[in-house]
Each structure stands twice: as structure tokens, then as C-alpha cells.
Amino acid sequence: MSLTYFQRGSRPNTDFLYGAGVQVSSFGWFSHRVQKHMEFLRFGHSGTPVVIFPTPQGNHTEFAAQGMLEAMEWKIDQGLIQIYCVDTNNWDGWYNPATPPRRRIELSVAYEEYFLREFLPHLRHETGSDGLILAGMSFGAYYAVNFGLKHPELVHRVVSFGGSFTIAGLLDGYYDELCYFNDPAAFVPNLTDPWFLDMYNTHTEFTFVTSDHDLCLGRNVEMSNHLTAKGVRHNLIVWEGGYTHDWPAWKAMIPHYI
Numbered sequence: 078m079s080l081t082y083f084q085r086g087s088r089p090n091t092d093f094l095y096g097a098g099v100q101v102s103s104f105g106w107f108s109h110r111v112q113k114h115m116e117f118l119r120f121g122h123s124g125t126p127v128v129i130f131p132t133p134q135g136n137h138t139e140f141a142a143q144g145m146l147e148a149m150e151w152k153i154d155q156g157l158i159q160i161y162c163v164d165t166n167n168w169d170g171w172y173n174p175a176t177p178p179r180r181r182i183e184l185s186v187a188y189e190e191y192f193l194r195e196f197l198p199h200l201r202h203e204t205g206s207d208g209l210i211l212a213g214m215s216f217g218a219y220y221a222v223n224f225g226l227k228h229p230e231l232v233h234r235v236v237s238f239g240g241s242f243t244i245a246g247l248l249d250g251y252y253d254e255l256c257y258f259n260d261p262a263a264f265v266p267n268l269t270d271p272w273f274l275d276m277y278n279t280h281t282e283f284t285f286v287t288s289d290h291d292l293c294l295g296r297n298v299e300m301s302n303h304l305t306a307k308g309v310r311h312n313l314i315v316w317e318g319g320y321t322h323d324w325p326a327w328k329a330m331i332p333h334y335i
Contacts, residue, residue: 104199110191111166111184117196120146121159125208126200127335128161130217133172137164143324148332158210158335161200163192165220171247178251182244185259189224197231212236212335214327215293219244222300223261225283229276236284236334238327239291242300262296265303277309284312286330288320 105116117137131139140146140162152158170176170184201207209232211221218240225235243262245252257263268274277283283304287297294315301313314334320326 106195108191108195110195111169111187113166113169115164115191115196117161117163119159119161119203121153121156123156123204124152124158125210126161126204126206127158127210127212128163128200128221130163130211130213130220131165131167132213132215132217133167135217137162143328145324145328145331148328149335152332152335159204163196167216171216171244178248179253181247182253182255182259185244186255189227189259192224193228193231208233210234210236210335212238212331213240214238214324215322216241218242219261222283223259225281226261226265226273226277227258229273229281232281234282234284236286237297238286238330239288239293239297239322240285240300241293241296243296262300262303265300265307268307274307274309277304277311282310282312284314284334286314286316286334288316288318288322288326290319290321291326292322 100120100122102119103116104119105114107113108115118141120141129140131137140160146153146160149158149160153160166184166188170181170188173181176184197209200209211225211232212235213219213221215238218237219242221235222237222240222242225232244256244260245263248256285297285301287294291297297313297315301311304311316326316330320329
């Protein structure tokens with residue numbers, strides 16, 4: 078399949094994408110839930126589906142454009158995993174200063190509905206797999222963790238790389254119940270529902286990967302402490318050696334955990 082795309086002036090490693098036998102598919106449709114055309118890319122032909130959420134300034138092409146597929150090449154080529162790179166509505170909501178704070182959280186919830194009601198059914202139908210891994214870097218990890226916490230019955234593993242799990246700083250001081258229930262750093266410490274806690278311990282595994290020079294190190298340690306206090310199994314992994322909050326670090330990390 079011939080596929081060419083560009084991300085902010087840079088081009089993905091097309092030799093890898095098209096020369097290593099990796100099947101590449103591009104999909105998209107207009108979603109009435111988010112009122113925009115949503116696109117995503119699929120890399121691979123079989124294996125457990127892995128959904129990658131982009132960072133705040135990226136889209137569905139970002140992961141490949143940053144050379145991240147090279148770190149996953151052998152697993153994709155052997156059909157162990159297939160990578161789905163999705164888009165978000167970050168530029169309409171969280172990272173659009175012209176959007177009122179209440180509207181930002183409404184757009185985030187609308188995106189969750191798109192992901193739940195439109196994207197996931199497509200993925201299930203296309204792959205025939207019940208397995209699902211969610212992953213993201215930086216704010217992309219927020220999407221993975223928030224969805225995994227709210228819908229653990231649908232997710233088997235969540236892997237966060239340098240993640241941040243609070244939205245409080247993106248609301249210009251605004252905060253209501255809808256914000257709270259989409260703010261893991263706020264609602265996890267107050268979780269008491271035994272169904273969710275049991276699902277976290279028996280069905281959905283959370284892994285938080287960070288580093289000693291990651292600007293989000295403290296937020297990962299904080300989330301680990303919250304989960305530990307609730308008796309929830311999880312993994313907190315802190316890399317040493319000067320790894321920072323950036324793509325070279327995440328590229329080194331990702332093949333160890335996905």
C-alpha cells in the first residue's frame with residue numbers, strides 16, 4: 078500500500094514503513110460527536126492492538142514522524158502487535174486559549190465518546206481482537222490513563238511514558254464535577270467503588286514509565302502513591318541516566334514495555 082504523509086515539515090522513515098513488509102493503512106471519517114474529521118493510522122497486520130495517543134502538539138502522524146516505529150519494528154513485523162496512531166481534538170479544546178474552560182472539558186468528553194462509540198468498534202471489527210493496550214507520551218498518556226481508569230473492562234494494559242494525569246492547569250481556574258471525573262489526580266485518591274478497584278487488580282494493568290530527569294517525574298510518583306494507597310497493583314519504573322521528557326528517551330523505553 079502506498080502512503081505518504083508529512084508532519085510539520087518532517088517526513089517519516091518511509092524505507093521502514095514501506096520496505097520492511099509492514100502493512101500500513103489510513104482511515105478516517107467525520108465524527109458528529111467531535112464535529113471534525115478524525116483520522117488514524119494502522120501499522121501491522123496482526124497481534125494485540127496498541128493505541129498510541131499523540132502529545133499536545135501532535136496528531137496521528139506524530140509517532141511515525143518521530144521514528145518511534147523503528148523501536149517496534151520486529152514486534153510489528155512478526156505480528157505480535159499492531160499499532161494504531163489516533164488523532165485528538167487538543168487544538169479545539171485543551172490547547173486552544175480561545176475556547177472557554179467549560180467547553181474544553183466538554184470537548185474532551187466528546188472525544189472520549191468518539192473513541193468509545195466509533196473508534197473502538199472499528200478496531201474490534203477490523204482486528205477481531207479482544208485485547209487492547211493504550212499508551213501515550215506526555216499528555217497523550219493522560220488520555221490512555223484516564224480512559225483506562227474509567228473503562229477498565231475494555232482495556233488490558235495502559236502504559237504511560239512521561240505522563241501527566243491532571244487537567245487542573247488547563248482550565249484557567251475553572252473546575253466543576255465534570256472536570257473532577259476526568260482528572261485522575263483528583264478522583265483516584267477518592268475511589269471506593271469495589272468494582273473499579275477489583276478491575277484494576279484483575280483485568281487492567283497500569284505501567285508508569287518515567288525518568289530521573291523527566292519534568293513529570295513527580296506526577297508519576299504521586300499517581301503511584303495514590304494507587305498504592307488504594308491497594309491497586311501497578312508498575313512505576315524510573316529510568317536513570319539523564320533521560321529527559323522527550324522523544325529520544327521514549328524511543329529507548331517503549332520496546333521494553335510494549
